[in-house]
Amino acid sequence: MKTWDDLVLDECMADNGKYRFRRFGTFNFQPLTGELEYQPNTSYFQSKDYNLMNGGIERVFAPLHPHTINNIFFKELILFNFKQFFIKEEFIGLLWKVGIHQLRIIAEPGIVGLPTPEGIHQDGEMLTSQHLIQRENISGGTFLMYDDRKQLLHQWTQLTHFDSIYFEEPRTMHAVTPIESEDNCHQGKRDVLLIGYDPILLD
Numbered sequence: 001m002k003t004w005d006d007l008v009l010d011e012c013m014a015d016n017g018k019y020r021f022r023r024f025g026t027f028n029f030q031p032l033t034g035e036l037e038y039q040p041n042t043s044y045f046q047s048k049d050y051n052l053m054n055g056g057i058e059r060v061f062a063p064l065h066p067h068t069i070n071n072i073f074f075k076e077l078i079l080f081n082f083k084q085f086f087i088k089e090e091f092i093g094l095l096w097k098v099g100i101h102q103l104r105i106i107a108e109p110g111i112v113g114l115p116t117p118e119g120i121h122q123d124g125e126m127l128t129s130q131h132l133i134q135r136e137n138i139s140g141g142t143f144l145m146y147d148d149r150k151q152l153l154h155q156w157t158q159l160t161h162f163d164s165i166y167f168e169e170p171r172t173m174h175a176v177t178p179i180e181s182e183d184n185c186h187q188g189k190r191d192v193l194l195i196g197y198d199p200i201l202l203d
Contacts, residue, residue: 004133004191007104008062019113021104025064027078029096029197031087034079036098038069044099064100081129081195084166094199099125101194107138107179108187115141115176115190120150122169125196130165132158138179138188146173 007021024044028037043058068074078098107113135141135158145154148170156165167174181188 003065003068004102004104006065007102010061012059012061013117015117017114017117019106019111021106022061023064023068023102024061025069025100027098027100028200029078029082029098031082031092031094031096036075036078064102068102077131078195081166082127082197084129085127085168085197091199094201097198097200099194099196099198101196103192103194105141105179105190106187107181107189109181109184112140112178112180113138113188113190114178115192116174120144120146120173120175122173123196124169125198126169127197128167128169129195130167131193131195132161132163133191133193134161135159135179135190136188137182137186138190139182140177140179141190142177144175144177146175147171148173 003023007023009018010020010022013020024042026039026042028039029035040063043060078100082096103115105113105115130143142155142157143165144152145156145165145167146152150173153172156163158165179188179190
């Protein structure tokens with residue numbers, strides 16, 4: 001969890017919010033062999049179809065730390081998560097892009113933090129796993145799962161380290177409720193790890 005204390009302010013927020021801190025990186029992944037290859041100097045792009053607020057531009061974030069990239073548990077987690085999904089046979093032999101988002105949302109006394117300021121949305125990745133790293137001095141932060149018509153399917157407030165959610169697009173959409181400082185005297189924070197998987201489709 002130490003690397004979450006060294007995340008960098010996200011300067012790409014269209015609302016000029018100062019509540020999101022992050023690091024980002026990608027791997028190329030071959031499911032048949034389990035091979036993971038880190039891709040340096042990558043940017044992150046979402047079309048406005050997926051992210052009306054921050055989409056439509058190439059966003060560049062602080063990179064993952066080398067000791068995160070080379071961490072054996074972290075690499076095994078990427079492989080483990082992938083195995084939790086049902087993968088259609090035609091996708092198994094493809095190369096996949098794996099996006100890693102380390103995120104911290106903060107809430108100052110009297111100032112909420114917004115885990116999903118874009119509202120109910122999709123990320124534009126076929127498969128996603130989300131792990132709670134920690135929550136400290138906050139209320140809120142409830143994960144909301146919807147179908148593709150924005151009908152609420154499930155809600156869950158992750159409370160325990162590594163409470164995890166797995167979801168698949170385009171079948172689902174999601175959002176997270178705002179967080180507030182619970183004691184209204186000190187900063188609160190919610191740390192999560194997002195791992196997204198998307199097959200690289202060749203023309």
